Amino acid sequence: MEMALPFSAGPLRVLNIAKPYRNDYHARRLSRNAAGTDSLRYFFDISDGHSVYEDDAGQTFDSPDEARAAASVIAAELPLDSEGQYRGFFVYVTDDDGNDIARIPIPY
16 A cells, blocks of 8 residues: 655555564665755654554655654644544654654644
8 A cells, every 4th residue: 555645755655563663774865955965864654553654765854853844744734634544643753864853643
């Protein structure tokens, strides 16, 4: 099963896992932002603790705070068209190194 996030992160895969987020880490990928400095890639997985929609593409942001803000937007927009599908889910944000950045509940 695939779904698209309300921004351009690309398709997500549904995985059944024991933990609500992955503990492995993505290969470090940096990209240059408009100012010419490095931006980190952040990943936005959506999980209820049993199943996860894993973000394989991620998005680049200049800071963890920007990634947290994007996660808040995702969490606010997902229930709008889902008819309760995300009840009990969270948006988990990790960076390229696998560090947990945020866990934002999806309201229902």
